[in-house]
Amino acid sequence: MFDEIKITDVIEAASAAIAATTGVIMAILAYKEYLKAPVQEEAMQETLESEAAPQAAPSEITIFKTSKQTTKLRAVDNHLVCEIVDTRPGKGGIQWKFHKDLCRKIIDQKQVSANPNYKPRTGLITIGPRSNWLYSKALYWDHTVLENDIYALLGETA
Secondary structure, X not given: XXXXXXXXXHHHHHHHHHHHHHHHHHHHHHXXXXXXXXXXXXXXXXXXXXXXXXXXXXXXXXEEEOOOEEXXXXXXXXXXXXXEXXXXXXXXXXXXXEEHHHHHHHHHOOOEXXXXXXXXXXXXXXXXXXXXXXXXXXXXXXXXXXXXXXXXXXXXXX
């Protein structure tokens, strides 16, 4: 009977046993990883802590950022200024300015609104008469925080 057992049969059986054992071990390790409690990243914790602490109104915020372009809103000399900083020559610069009177009107009439449903990575922001400006969700994952920061900037000018 033992004469009929070939070495290839033994190797096949051993390979099948090893493959099955490896599969079981991988399943156990994956299940253990699944059971671990999620660890909150340090950056997220810092963000939550900074939101909880009262802060002074910013004088400048970045609302949009790519590898080639950044859009900033600044409170400067009784104006709200929108500036695009672009790495490409001849692009960018100041796009628009609101005088403090218009800033006050925007605040009073609550004319700041963000739409986070535009694209997966970008949303649209409307500030008074300026509508459909892109903002980066990586910078403002909560659109209400963006709206509040813009109102704070407007308040700096008015």
